[in-house]
Amino acid sequence: MFNDKKIGSLYVAPFVIGFLLFTAFPFVASFVLSLTDAQLQDQLGSANFTGLQNYTEMGRDATFQKSLGVTFFYVFITVPLKLAFALFIAVVLNFKLRAIGFFRTAYYLPSILGGSVAIAIVWRFVFAGDGLINQALEIIGITGVNWLGEPNTAMFSIILLRLWQFGSAMVVFLAGLKAIPEDLYEAADLDGASRVRQFWMITLPLLTPVLFFNFIMQIVQAFQEFNGPYIITGGGPLKSSYLLPLMIYEEGFKYFNLGYSSALSWVLFVIIAVFTAIAFWSQKHWVFYAQDREDKNGGAQK
Amino acid sequence: MTSSSVRLSAVTKSFNGTDVIKGVSLDVKQGELVVFVGPSGCGKSTLLRLIAGLETPTSGEIVIADKDVTYAHPSKRGVAMVFQSYALYPHMTVEDNIAFALKIQGRPKAEIRAKVHEVAEILQLDHLLQRRPKALSGGQRQRVAIGRAIVREPDVFLFDEPLSNLDASLRGQMRVEIARLHRKLGATSVYVTHDQIEAMTLADKIVVLRAGLVEQVGSPMTLYRHPANLFVAGFIGSPRMNILPATFAGSTADSVRIQTAQGSLIIPRKDVSKPASDKIQLGLRPESLSFAAPGAEAHLTGYVTLIERLGGETFAYVALKEFECEPIIIKLDGETPVHNHQEVALTIELKRAHLFDADGLALGHAPDFDPAQV
Ligand SMILES: Nc1ncnc2c1ncn2[C@@H]1O[C@H](COP(=O)(O)OP(=O)(O)OP(=O)(O)O)[C@@H](O)[C@H]1O
Ligand SMILES: [Mg+2]
Numbered sequence: 009m010f011n012d013k014k015i016g017s018l019y020v021a022p023f024v025i026g027f028l029l030f031t032a033f034p035f036v037a038s039f040v041l042s043l044t045d046a047q048l049q050d051q052l053g054s055a056n057f058t059g060l061q062n063y064t065e066m067g068r069d070a071t072f073q074k075s076l077g078v079t080f081f082y083v084f085i086t087v088p089l090k091l092a093f094a095l096f097i098a099v100v101l102n103f104k105l106r107a108i109g110f111f112r113t114a115y116y117l118p119s120i121l122g123g124s125v126a127i128a129i130v131w132r133f134v135f136a137g138d139g140l141i142n143q144a145l146e147i148i149g150i151t152g153v154n155w156l157g158e159p160n161t162a163m164f165s166i167i168l169l170r171l172w173q174f175g176s177a178m179v180v181f182l183a184g185l186k187a188i189p190e191d192l193y194e195a196a197d198l199d200g201a202s203r204v205r206q207f208w209m210i211t212l213p214l215l216t217p218v219l220f221f222n223f224i225m226q227i228v229q230a231f232q233e234f235n236g237p238y239i240i241t242g243g244g245p246l247k248s249s250y251l252l253p254l255m256i257y258e259e260g261f262k263y264f265n266l267g268y269s270s271a272l273s274w275v276l277f278v279i280i281a282v283f284t285a286i287a288f289w290s291q292k293h294w295v296f297y298a299q300d301r302e303d304k305n306g307g308a309q310k
Numbered sequence: 311m312t313s314s315s316v317r318l319s320a321v322t323k324s325f326n327g328t329d330v331i332k333g334v335s336l337d338v339k340q341g342e343l344v345v346f347v348g349p350s351g352c353g354k355s356t357l358l359r360l361i362a363g364l365e366t367p368t369s370g371e372i373v374i375a376d377k378d379v380t381y382a383h384p385s386k387r388g389v390a391m392v393f394q395s396y397a398l399y400p401h402m403t404v405e406d407n408i409a410f411a412l413k414i415q416g417r418p419k420a421e422i423r424a425k426v427h428e429v430a431e432i433l434q435l436d437h438l439l440q441r442r443p444k445a446l447s448g449g450q451r452q453r454v455a456i457g458r459a460i461v462r463e464p465d466v467f468l469f470d471e472p473l474s475n476l477d478a479s480l481r482g483q484m485r486v487e488i489a490r491l492h493r494k495l496g497a498t499s500v501y502v503t504h505d506q507i508e509a510m511t512l513a514d515k516i517v518v519l520r521a522g523l524v525e526q527v528g529s530p531m532t533l534y535r536h537p538a539n540l541f542v543a544g545f546i547g548s549p550r551m552n553i554l555p556a557t558f559a560g561s562t563a564d565s566v567r568i569q570t571a572q573g574s575l576i577i578p579r580k581d582v583s584k585p586a587s588d589k590i591q592l593g594l595r596p597e598s599l600s601f602a603a604p605g606a607e608a609h610l611t612g613y614v615t616l617i618e619r620l621g622g623e624t625f626a627y628v629a630l631k632e633f634e635c636e637p638i639i640i641k642l643d644g645e646t647p648v649h650n651h652q653e654v655a656l657t658i659e660l661k662r663a664h665l666f667d668a669d670g671l672a673l674g675h676a677p678d679f680d681p682a683q684v
């Protein structure tokens with residue numbers, strides 16, 4: 009008969025199986041593949057072990073280097089802008105305005121829709137040569153730009169698509185703002201601190217744990233951006249929006265270089281890991297935790 | 311240090327149509343420490359926040375230091391507030407917390423340092439300046455909160471239940487410290503509390519509030535000896551004043567004859583006009599009752615139902631014969647022999663007895679009370 013232990017195992021089985029099958033196995037397999045010259049169309053058995061050749065290959069691959077540069081550019085522009093924008097809207101929405109519930113929902117809406125392929129397609133129409141933006145510009149007598157045809161503006165359009173999905177970061181910021189006690193601001197009011205100074209001296213320092221969380225999430229997300237370049241720009245023009253995830257996809261499933269594609273994935277993984285590690289390490293210099301760990305001289309109670 | 315008065319004129323405040331403050335007029339003299347007391351929800355904090363400028367009155371006028379500040383920004387009123395929660399900035403050290411207001415004012419660094427250290431010394435915080443609030447005890451946090459107020463040298467200090475988060479012994483200690491500080495700085499202060507002892511010991515003047523209205527204003531002893539109504543009588547003094555039903559049976563220039571379930575009593579009382587209803591109430595504080603000496607006249611008799619020995623003093627609960635009311639409480643010396651179910655005869659210190667009419671208003675006043683003085 010079933011005992012408690014077996015029933016318990018049964019409950020966790022779906023997750024464990026899913027994890028092994030769709031996370032652990034591909035993780036290991038991709039690493040092994042990255043050390044071979046495996047081709048998608050061939051039998052796996054016919055692949056040859058090539059050591060680190062795929063990795064050294066990247067040093068000579070101009071496309072990879074271009075893609076890497078574009079990816080860093082994309083991440084370094086998108087993440088700070090998105091965090092700043094999400095924080096700004098959260099601060100505004102934290103005011104006691106009329107119909108605040110409506111605005112909160114309205115601002116979150118893009119994030120529900122935004123990740124979908126459908127919206128990316130809409131985006132393509134909006135930015136197309138004869139798209140909405142150019143039509144609107146025409147009405148007021150300005151000749152539009154070929155948004156998706158120019159390297160600079162093509163990148164701009166996929167950055168904008170990501171910025172537009174500031175909702176989830178905003179909601180986390182909003183929760184963080186709500187957790188700051190009102191009387192801190194009242195005390196600051198009495199002391200004559202302006203709203204702006206209150207923001208810099210009270211709100212922002214107390215929000216750093218939330219900022220840190222959002223920062224990590226956004227970094228990880230941004231490095232993995234795929235929909236935008238795939239659907240809107242196709243990585244072009246001139247590979248100007250050819251983000252690494254798109255390259256990984258194309259190497260594997262368009263050019264069938266499974267080994268090289270796997271190696272690229274691992275490089276992306278390491279990049280993300282390094283950034284996350286740096287962020288965690290830097291925490292002690294800028295993140296304030298109300299129950300913090302250091303402060304030994306304080307004799308703080310745990 | 312300058313000090314100045316606070317004046318409220320017919321101040322009202324409603325939140326979403328609910329009247330919370332229903333017309334309060336009040337004068338706080340220079341250097342005075344005024345305490346607001348009253349039951350929970352009566353509007354003490356709201357009144358304090360109105361003075362601070364954290365709320366805007368619905369109507370009425372607020373004057374601080376002869377300036378109309380009814381609609382002035384909190385920082386323009388010359389007030390500093392100590393919050394019940396302390397409201398310390400958790401990410402700043404004690405030093406930065408205390409220095410905050412001065413930094414905002416853009417004072418020179420050297421001056422800020424000097425001031426902060428001066429204040430820290432007064433409050434014995436010198437050795438804690440580099441700590442964060444979470445590494446402080448409750449009493450230390452409280453002192454930082456007070457330090458943050460002092461450093462600004464405000465015209466008026468506002469305290470909202472500053473000691474309520476502390477344990478009993480620390481509260482006693484901080485109470486003494488606040489009293490000492492008030493004497494030292496001599497600044498006008500408004501202090502909100504639930505705590506009778508704080509109110510009685512700290513106040514130059516107590517304001518008793520109920521449901522957004524002032525019930526009585528006066529010195530602690532005035533309120534204790536001459537409560538204007540049943541509410542104040544019940545609120546000030548612990549254990550509470552005993553209330554017994556009685557009937558008005560006539561008065562002379564300086565006394566009232568009343569009828570109780572155990573016979574009639576003559577209570578010394580001045581300026582008594584015949585009440586609308588004969589149904590009145592006799593108020594007796596636990597300490598104005600005692601066991602009748604052998605052979606002496608007894609005013610009341612009953613049985614002891616419960617004894618609470620506190621050491622130095624003993625409270626005896628006595629169920630009175632004939633009366634239809636709760637057992638009354640009598641305060642006795644700790645050494646007085648008394649046992650449960652004992653039959654006792656009680657003497658009332660008649661000139662300390664209180665009378666209230668059917669509406670709960672004091673009927674006349676005690677002979678030693680001078681209405682002109684209040
Ligand atoms: N911002 C507000 N909005 C609506 N109602 C409020 C607001 N602030 C206070 N009130 C109401 O006003 C009344 C008085 O509140 P207040 O905080 O002044 O009471 P209090 O005397 O300080 O009570 P306590 O002793 O419990 O602190 C309460 O009924 C409270 O619910
Ligand atoms: Mg209160």
